[in-house]
Amino acid sequence: MKAARFDYFKPADRAEAVRLVAASDGMGKFVSGNQSLGPMMNLRLAQPELLVDVRGIASLRECRHEHDSFVIGAGITHAEIEDRRIEDVTQGLLPFVAAGIAYRAVRNRGTVGGSLAHADPAADWINVMRLLDAQYLVSGPAGERVIASDAWMAGAFTTALEPDELLTAVRIRRLAPTARWSYYKFNRKPGEFAEAIGAFYDDAVSGVCRAVIGAIDAPPFLIANASALLERDDPALLAQHLEHAGLEPGSYSYQVHRVALERAAHMAREHRRTPQ
Amino acid sequence: MSDTIKKPIELVINRVKVTAVVEPRTHLADFLREQQLLCGTNIGCEQGVCGACTLLVDGVPTRSCITPAIACAGAQVQSIEGFDEDPLMAQLRSAFSAEHALQCGYCTPGMLMTARDIVSRLPDADDARVRLELSGNLCRCTGYVGLVRAIRRVLDARRGVVQQTDAVSV
Numbered sequence: 407m408k409a410a411r412f413d414y415f416k417p418a419d420r421a422e423a424v425r426l427v428a429a430s431d432g433m434g435k436f437v438s439g440n441q442s443l444g445p446m447m448n449l450r451l452a453q454p455e456l457l458v459d460v461r462g463i464a465s466l467r468e469c470r471h472e473h474d475s476f477v478i479g480a481g482i483t484h485a486e487i488e489d490r491r492i493e494d495v496t497q498g499l500l501p502f503v504a505a506g507i508a509y510r511a512v513r514n515r516g517t518v519g520g521s522l523a524h525a526d527p528a529a530d531w532i533n534v535m536r537l538l539d540a541q542y543l544v545s546g547p548a549g550e551r552v553i554a555s556d557a558w559m560a561g562a563f564t565t566a567l568e569p570d571e572l573l574t575a576v577r578i579r580r581l582a583p584t585a586r587w588s589y590y591k592f593n594r595k596p597g598e599f600a601e602a603i604g605a606f607y608d609d610a611v612s613g614v615c616r617a618v619i620g621a622i623d624a625p626p627f628l629i630a631n632a633s634a635l636l637e638r639d640d641p642a643l644l645a646q647h648l649e650h651a652g653l654e655p656g657s658y659s660y661q662v663h664r665v666a667l668e669r670a671a672h673m674a675r676e677h678r679r680t681p682q
Numbered sequence: 683m684s685d686t687i688k689k690p691i692e693l694v695i696n697r698v699k700v701t702a703v704v705e706p707r708t709h710l711a712d713f714l715r716e717q718q719l720l721c722g723t724n725i726g727c728e729q730g731v732c733g734a735c736t737l738l739v740d741g742v743p744t745r746s747c748i749t750p751a752i753a754c755a756g757a758q759v760q761s762i763e764g765f766d767e768d769p770l771m772a773q774l775r776s777a778f779s780a781e782h783a784l785q786c787g788y789c790t791p792g793m794l795m796t797a798r799d800i801v802s803r804l805p806d807a808d809d810a811r812v813r814l815e816l817s818g819n820l821c822r823c824t825g826y827v828g829l830v831r832a833i834r835r836v837l838d839a840r841r842g843v844v845q846q847t848d849a850v851s852v
Contacts, residue, residue: 407728413687414706414752444748445729448709457706459753485742509818510799511736511743596817598731 409447416459420466420545420572423458428547428570430456436572438466438481441508441516442524466519466574469493477543477577480519488513495580496538499587499607503530509597519573522558525565528599532559533620534589536628537605540578546571559625585609588673591621592662602662604670608636617670619651619663627651635671644668691755695720696764704751710744711735713751714761722762722791726820733819736792737761743799762791770798773836781832785823793819797833801840809834 417423427434434456437443446452460466466481469492476495478487486492487504494501507513507521507530521531522542535542535555542553546568553566560566567573581587587607591600603620617632629647634640644667645655653660688703695718704713709728714720714737723746726734730748737746738760746761765771774797777783784790793816800807800815807815812833813826821829 408712409707409709409750411687411705411707414689414750416753416755440748440750440753441730441745444709444745444750445731448728448748457750461753508730509733510803510815511733511745511796511818512730514742515739515744515749596814 407448407450409444410450410453412447412454413456414459415456416462418462418464420460420463420574423460423463424545424547424570424572426456426458427572432569434458434569436460436523438517438520439483439512439515440520441512442520442526442529460572468575472577475577475579477575478518479575480517480522480573482518484508484513484516484518484521485510487518496578497581497583497585497587499534499538499581499589503534503589506530506591506596512597518576522576523565523567523573525559525563526599527559527562527623527625528601528603528621530591530600530603533603533605533618533626535576535578536620536626537587537607537616537618538578538581539616540576542566542573543575543577544571545574550574552577556628561625562623581607582609582611584611586674586677588670590666590670590673592666602659602666604663604666604668606632606636606670606674608632608674617647617667619647619653619667622651622653622659622663624652635667636674639668639671689752691752693754693756694758696760702751706750706752708751710737710739710746710749710751710754710759714746714759720761720763724788724791726788731818731820732789733792733796734789736795736819738795743795762794765794768798770802770836773839774798774801774832777832777835778829781828781835783825783828783832784821785825789819789821789823789825793821793829797829797836800833801836805837805840807833807837812837 435454437457438460467479470477484504484507487500521529540555542558544551589605592602600621605618608615615633617629619627690703692701711723711725714723724734726732728747730745735746736743739757796819812830
């Protein structure tokens with residue numbers, strides 16, 4: 407199908423972009439690569455009356471170091487992360503995840519910020535950023551604010567963003583060389599949205615050991631202390647976390663999430679990273 | 683809001699500068715097919731999954747069905763019609779023919795775009811990687827065996843060429 411009618415602007419200035427969307431009575435949307443919004447508009451699941459293309463705003467593509475953190479501009483594409491055209495501060499985690507997002511043609515245009523603002527629970531960045539406890543830098547008519555990763559997503563396709571607020575960047579902590587991670591997603595076909603995601607991030611030096619159960623019909627489920635899961639195979643403990651995540655024992659969804667979490671735990675234990 | 687919205691754009695299509703007026707809702711594939719009469723780009727799913735409409739925007743593979751034409755203002759677009767002079771695409775076309783990498787031909791323009799991206803970006807790709815990279819282009823005529831062989835043929839040939847060139851220059 408074809409998208410419904412909409413108007414389109416591509417300002418070079420962030421304030422102008424925010425002003426245009428703010429003046430649209432809630433019918434305007436920011437867009438960058440259009441790789442998530444585009445399909446929804448073609449299917450008429452989304453019918454915004456105005457698209458404000460933010461690809462002309464240079465500051466959205468800036469990346470910078472800040473103390474122990476790294477800020478990634480919202481306009482950075484998946485392919486740029488996959489190819490390490492921006493610095494990797496995550497010991498390979500982000501490039502590994504980026505390479506598994508949809509297909510190369512989609513990764514060439516789709517952006518980190520777009521995916522995070524779209525907030526599909528089965529998408530990759532939303533789960534990775536929860537795992538890494540990222541901070542979301544947001545700009546709106548009232549100025550700028552920072553949203554913590556636990557407050558970012560209220561539900562499927564719903565974020566803490568006001569309609570006229572723009573996600574400008576995400577801030578993540580640099581991973582120590584001693585850190586280990588794993589990311590396992592279950593799809594029936596490479597490139598499709600995940601049916602289940604399991605991920606671990608463990609750094610003995612800083613004492614952080616987290617895991618995420620993702621691709622549930624809700625925000626990513628964080629296991630803030632996952633060291634017991636990493637230490638040994640414990641089906642009872644695994645079951646406890648899966649049930650807390652809202653998965654119903656015996657269901658298909660429960661099974662694939664159990665497998666994803668188990669495999670992610672194995673991979674993290676073995677310190678196995680990219681299979682490349 | 684009953685009036686049609688139309689806006690002027692300027693872009694380069696197959697090395698030719700084009701000025702046109704588009705509705706923002708018109709995606710690049712429809713713009714090429716219906717306004718530029720370049721019908722080589724095929725439209726399949728119109729939701730970015732099947733890969734039939736894949737072409738190059740600013741040199742990289744792009745889904746033209748989920749890319750508004752207006753978002754390509756100022757860009758370089760290269761559709762399947764624009765590769766007559768491209769030696770790599772000629773090599774791929776011969777390999778597709780030799781290995782029977784197509785039957786009905788509907789997926790072929792998009793397949794050639796992706797194949798060209800694979801051989802130029804991943805010169806060391808093994809067959810498993812080729813298959814993985816092809817996962818974003820659907821063929822419903824059971825052509826994947828032929829497609830992988832065709833891409834393999836070009837990858838191998840290019841490796842051979844590189845080695846020969848190195849040998850000569852040493």
